Amino acid sequence: MNPSMPPTIPYGRQNISEEDIRAVLEVLHSDYLTQGPKVPEFENKMAAFCGASHALAVNSATSALHLACLALGLGPGDTLWTSPITFVASANCALYCGASVDFVDIDPKTWNLCPNALEKKLKEAEKKKSLPKIVVPVHLCGQPCDMEGIHRLSLKYGFSIIEDAAHATGASYKNEKTGNCRYSDITIFSFHPVKIITTAEGGMAMTNRRALAEKMALLRSHGITRDEDLMTQAPDGPWYYQQIDLGFNYRMTEMQAALGLCQMDRLGDFIKKRRQLSQRYTHLLQGLPLTLPFCHPDANPAWHLYIIRLQRDQISKSHREVFGELRAKGIGVNLHYIPVHTQPYYKNMGFREGRFPESERYYKEAISLPLFPDLQEADQNRVVDALTKALGQPS
Incomplete structure (x- = not known):
């Protein structure tokens, strides 16, 4: 390290x-x-x-x-x-x-x-x-x-x-x-x-x-x-x-x-902070070649995850390259989730890729950004800066 x-x-x-x-x-x-x-x-x-x-x-x-x-x-x-x-x-x-x-x-x-x-x-x-x-x-x-x-x-x-x-x-x-x-x-x-x-x-x-x-x-x-x-x-x-x-x-x-x-006893505080951080991500990531989370008007999410989707036709790097560059800069991104029907166990049951195209499209674009109540704004800025650079965009 x-x-x-x-x-x-x-x-x-x-x-x-x-x-x-x-x-x-x-x-x-x-x-x-x-x-x-x-x-x-x-x-x-x-x-x-x-x-x-x-x-x-x-x-x-x-x-x-x-x-x-x-x-x-x-x-x-x-x-x-x-x-x-x-x-x-x-x-x-x-x-x-x-x-x-x-x-x-x-x-x-x-x-x-x-x-x-x-x-x-x-x-x-x-x-x-x-x-x-x-x-x-x-x-x-x-x-x-x-x-x-x-x-x-x-x-x-x-x-x-x-x-x-x-x-x-x-x-x-x-x-x-x-x-x-x-x-x-x-x-x-x-x-x-x-x-x-x-x-x-x-x-x-x-x-x-x-x-x-x-x-x-x-x-x-x-x-x-x-x-x-x-x-x-x-x-x-x-x-x-x-x-x-x-x-x-x-x-x-x-x-x-x-x-x-x-x-x-702290659930309300946890939810409040997650919603604040999610709103801040949405503000900071505007204008980047990303699809940001859509919030349905009937729903008030708990924001367990903040997931972005790469607009791959607008960037020169692959999904894996963007993900890898973020990890290399100490941004512990993850991917939620690999479509269940593409797992080897489920393929052995007869499932095949192509049956659920929207889910498979999602998987090729999705990245989960860091989100938790103790995430500081300075760290969030660091996430956004690393993502902006990984996407090949000017800071």
């Missing part, structure tokens, strides 16, 4: 305060490291914030997706549809259940799952009697999808909806918080370190349907119940429990929940 080079600016980074550390230490000194009071406290706080009836904390958003699929009865012979521009977990959750996966191309403006493409695909699937059981819209960058439109299609074609809001904690749609499940059966959040708030690893499933919440809660902990009615009828004694389903160990720890609770 060149000692004269400034430190690398990561694309994302957690914000951990002394209060966060004290909250975790208090749990470590307590009687409960798992299955104590902090997890339900965190769940209740998230449910109240989002306006949902039920919240289930788990050890990752991937686990939340898996439980959501199982609770909705997804299994062999069923199909789940999602966006190709997402992390692989949004599709893999169907495979965990023995179901099939297919994709719906993205909208060229929002880069989210396109409602028009979805409607067209549903009409074709209805003729073939191959409608999906579940559709998973992904709120890329923290911008909610057109959930009202997707929900309207669900009523017509009979599919369930899981909102993948891994990027969208704190976002709003039509002036209501993402996670209220007004237009979906279940919403899932991620608390990975680069997300809006963190529990180190962790996730949450939100729902307004008690039966879904109870099913996910059962499956989260081995399919075992200690129901009070069961205890009073226990043939052996008060230690009795029953496994009534094949579940998993997807529980969140008390330390993670304590961290999440403390992070929730």
